[in-house]
Amino acid sequence: MKVNGIEYPSPGASRRLLSDHLRHDLGLTGTHVGCEHGVCGCCTVLLDGAPVRSCLMLAVQAEGHDVMTIEGLAGDGQALHPVQQAFHECHGLQCGFCTPGFVMSVVGLLAQHPNPNVQEIDEGIAGNLCRCTGYASIRRAVKRAAELSPSPLRAEGRGEGGT
């Protein structure tokens, strides 16, 4: 299994959840765990580029696939990923517990809708719970992330739905 571009050995037990494997076996504690039944969204990671719940996958199921966690998003340099930058600028977080999951979900949302309208934003973040922000700043952060995203992503946008 590749995580953030690095090849890792097989997880031991087949009943190990991907979320627990990332956190306990690989030490990648940026992926948070809230509910462990798919409801809160804070364990969201990218599997071959698409966001999925890591608490609803066995680690063995990710073998042969590419997993990306919040730790892998910014790349090698110092610069934040556009979605991280946008959450930072718009105060899209307070305690930060939900943030890794939101950021990974929003990466998926912008891949699907590079220029999302209000409804697409609301539906795109509806699967993630935040107990702090009240969501207003997160919605702003999604819009800002769309603006900050590099042009290849935006070039495919449908040009509708406002910015």
Added chain:
Amino acid sequence: MKPAPFEYHAPAGVDDVCSLLGSLEDAKILAGGQSLIPLLNFRLARPQHLVDINRIANLDRIYERDGGVAVQALARQAAVEDSELVARICPLLSAALGFVAHRVIRNRGTVCGSLAHADAASELPAVLLALGGNVVVRSSRGERTIPAGELFAGVFETTLAPDEVMVEAWFPALGEPFAILEESRRHGDFALAGVVRAGSRLALFGVAPTPVLADPSDPASGLQPSGDLEATPEFRIHLVRVLTERAFAA
């Protein structure tokens, strides 16, 4: 570890799935895992064997067949939602998928898994029933087709035998008029009550142990929905009446 111990199998073909299901005691199929893994995590389900079908190649096709669209067992809900073929042949199915959980869940969850899981409050069983579709199931004993009307047996219960795997679901073509309407507490939650209109046919979900067909002019007739913290039986009946009226208003 959250799930109780099980033996994990990842067969490479449907035939292997059939022989595993035919020979193992207490085996469960793992498809998208979006319903089964929560049950494992809570230890509400403790199967001895998990038969993971995700490593099977060429089981994720969405294709035109017999005047409808067939969706194979590994076609993810998100792929079906985005399919142009489905949008053209059976736009009701595309519309219904928008109500199923959230996109992140649909990236893993399968259409067949949702039908096999048979949650009374879920959308796709009611869509299959309203359309009069069917599912194709296979075992080492052979293959058979189960019409939607004979598939749903009770709460989380279908008429599949323990050794049978659903290989595809078939949704007949349907143009206008169609509608799917539901009421839930938050977007993406399971419905308190919902209605599916396919032409002149009406199916209800969330108001009985299985999806049910109903008479559009008297949709609540004979209905005895249960009550819970989220909605009383009376409120569910009220929703059925209002949503049916809206579905047939167009």
